[in-house]
């Protein structure tokens with residue numbers, strides 16, 4: 001069977017359906033690619049562009065994109081004149097000027113390929129004005145133009161934009177899939193973890209299904225960051241279990257990150273730790289993901305009844321979900337702290 005867009009890891013069903021529509025000449029003129037940072041949106045966009053112009057597109061004995069023809073090499077190296085990335089630079093939003101410039105360019109003929117690509121990075125930061133400016137092109141697209149919007153949340157886009165683009169959602173990768181990928185493609189990243197299976201597992205779990213994040217956590221800087229967040233989680237866990245006191249809980253909460261995404265990541269790690277304690281309570285030989293050993297899990301959980309652990313884990317996960325759904329961070333944390341003190 002032909003392999004489609006296979007520089008992208010995982011995402012089998014997405015790659016299959018998209019690859020077939022490109023092969024059949026039916027690629028939608030506007031794609032909204034949704035996924036968190038580090039989930040492969042940019043890789044997918046380049047794979048789509050390469051597949052669309054690949055010189056071996058019709059030859060089913062080649063993967064699509066083939067990766068070796070001139071067109072593929074130009075696109076995948078990031079040097080193709082007909083593939084334009086539009087980014088917000090250092091600014092907080094992607095403004096209307098950038099969209100206007102791109103729009104002017106869209107009406108010029110492509111130079112190298114039969115089709116031109118415009119890839120808008122961080123599309124979730126586009127101002128309403130910028131989105132409205134883009135809408136006109138989406139309604140009546142210039143011939144031979146494909147637009148890709150890379151967005152961390154499709155909900156941030158106007159309904160009118162969403163209704164005119166095909167939504168592609170990046171899938172979260174399992175720790176196993178990521179590990180296999182690194183073993184095959186980037187084994188040097190795993191060298192420092194040869195005798196540290198627990199460290200490797202912690203990095204893959206912290207990445208939360210995103211390959212780019214896993215790569216970051218496996219690096220020396222990421223490892224240090226992870227160590228810091230583990231220390232923080234240890235303190236938090238202790239203040240809720242073996243050393244429970246209101247003062248310690250307040251101190252541990254005070255050390256948490258204040259920004260949305262790092263905070264959600266810290267609470268996810270806490271949830272993972274609580275999950276270990278719950279599993280350990282149910283069966284002493286349960287496989288643990290956070291605690292290094294059964295003794296560690298026992299130390300935390302001995303004085304806490306199972307229903308209490310279940311309650312804490314539920315509350316922590318509900319808080320993560322609230323934070324990820326844009327709830328006020330401080331309010332969500334205060335509510336969690338109150339519930340944990342009960």
Ligand SMILES: [Zn+2]
Nearest residue numbers: 054066069072
């Ligand atoms: Zn090719």
